[in-house]
Amino acid sequence: MKTLILGAGYAGLAVATQLKPTPGLETLLVEQNSYHTFETRLHEAAAHNTRVTLPIIPLLKGTGVHFEQAQVESVNIDEKEVIMKDGRVLLYDTLVVGLGSVTNFYRIPGLAENASELKSIDDADEIFNFINRAYSSDYEGNRDIVVGGAGLTGVELVTELAQRAEQLSKARGLPTINIYLVEAGPRILPVLDDALRAKAQKTLEDYGIHIMVGHRLMQATTDSVTVQTADGQQKVLPAGKIIWTGGIQARDIVKGEKLEKGPGGRIAVDEFLRAKNYPEVFVIGDMSLAMNQEGKPVPTTAQHAGQQGRLTGKNIMRLARSEDLSPYEPTSLGEFVSLGGLMAVGWMKLPWNQKLAMTGGMAHVMKKASEWKWRSSIE
Ligand SMILES: Cc1cc2nc3c(=O)[nH]c(=O)nc-3n(C[C@H](O)[C@H](O)[C@H](O)COP(=O)(O)OP(=O)(O)OC[C@H]3O[C@@H](n4cnc5c(N)ncnc54)[C@H](O)[C@@H]3O)c2cc1C
Incomplete structure (x- = not known):
């Protein structure tokens, strides 16, 4: 059974590391980078240049999976063909697609052209270089940063940047920069409950971050954004760096006549995470539109991408042994948001569907524990 896994993110790598050398199972993992990126820690790389990647090849030891660093151009699931950027065509019996998501700029004028994103190491490097440059003695432009989108990524990023700005400000004797967090919705971190959100909001205020909820980003230029309130009042915020974390959409790379797509271009899958109408194609992670029990x-999220990957890995082993597949039953073990340094907020799932809310150092430890757990599951 010739199996191709596309993407070595949380989903694809979890598949590959579940596999074992098995007669009749021939598996190739294709990924554009030679390393896996801990995407959930990119905000740390953006502020502090933290190393958040791991080489892939050593992770595949004992799996029987071959690796190829190459870029996928498109996937034609009607013809069962994966077309590579270099023109080659790869064929498969079973395909696993885990190519993740891209930033959604919602066609806001000037945004895609002028804003940085936070989806890759290159993006993180660009932000890291800006903040360092902004604190160099010969820097003459605007030093303020505007981050659009107050979800998990935006909030984690601004707190980390605020910390870095404070360090640089002290070390170089320059006044600190302004950091704006712009959000169209009425609140930051809509996924959290009110008490945890209030704690997070207070932490951001203590850092001096300007929180602008209820402000829709209307337009961006090279050095400013225009925001608008619900009653139509507009304001221009000059900025040295604009970063957009306000939305994602599935990578649009898979073509198929009978493919079903949902919101954000995510591909509808069945209970075994196979694209509807294409039983030989598993779609997992950010690209997949899987449904929960309700x-x-x-x-x-990385948490669900990893769960889906592990299940798919086990299902590929079952296919190789001609056994029945196991269905996907998602679980949320909790959610933690880091707020710079040793600060975090979040909740952990308890038995009988109870949630244990946590803030401060304990929440930080839980956030770190989820990262360690991921790392130990792939190493
Ligand atoms: C800053 C930030 C913080 C986050 N924090 C959290 C968090 O705290 N908790 C949480 O659960 N989730 C978090 N997320 C979301 C989480 O990172 C994603 O949901 C998760 O990465 C999705 O996994 P995936 O495997 O679908 O995609 P990815 O992890 O993005 O992997 C996709 C892989 O495909 C590769 N690829 C893409 N295109 C091609 C191509 N054409 N050819 C070859 N290879 C290709 C990429 O290089 C990548 O390795 C965060 C995201 C960001 C950006």
Whole structure:
């Protein structure tokens, strides 16, 4: 059974590391980078240049999976063909697609052209270089940063940047920069409950971050954004760096006549995470529109991508042994948001669907524990 796994993110790598050398199973993992990126820690790399990657090849030891660093151009699931950027065509019996998501700029004028994103190491490097440059003695431009989108990524990023700005400000004797967090919705971190959100909001205020909820980003230029309140009042915020973390959409790379797509271009899958109408194609992670037990879309998180990957890995082993597949039953073990340094807020799932809310150092430890757990599951 010739199996191709596309993408070595949380989803694809979890598949590969579940596999074992098995007669008749021939598996190739294709990924554009030679390393896996801990995407959930990119905000740390953006502020502090922290190393958040791991080489892939050593992780595949004992799996029987071959690796190829190459870029996928498109996937034609009607013809069962994966077309590579270099023109080659790869064929498969079973395909696993885990190519993740891209930033959604919602066609806001000037945004895609002028804003940085936070989806890759290159993005993180660009932000890191800006903040360092902004604190160099010969820097003459605007030093303020505007971050659009107050979800998990935006909030984690601004707190980390505020910390870095404070360090640089002290070390170089320059006044600190302004950091604006712009959000169209009425609140930051809509996924958290009110008490945890209030704690997070207070932490951001203590850092001096300007929180602008209820302000829709209307336009961006090279050095400013225009925001608008619900009653139509507009304001221009000059900025040295604009960063957009306000939305994602599934990578649009898979073509198929009978493919079904949902919100954000996510590909609808069945109970075994196979694209509807294409039983030989598993779609997992941010690209996949899987449903939970209540019939609601499973969130696009690393936690769910990893769960889906592990199940798919086990299902590929079952296919190789001609056994029945196991269905996907998503679980949310909790959610933690880091707020710079040793500060975090979040909740952990308890038995009988109870949630244990946590703030401060304990929440930080839980956040770190989820990262260690991921790392130990792939190493
Ligand atoms: C800053 C930040 C913080 C986050 N924090 C959290 C958090 O705290 N908790 C949480 O659960 N989630 C968090 N997320 C979301 C989480 O990172 C994603 O949901 C998760 O990465 C999705 O996994 P995936 O495997 O679908 O995609 P990815 O991890 O993005 O992996 C996709 C892989 O495909 C590769 N690829 C893409 N295109 C091609 C191509 N054409 N050819 C070859 N290879 C290709 C990429 O290089 C990548 O390795 C965060 C995201 C960001 C950006």
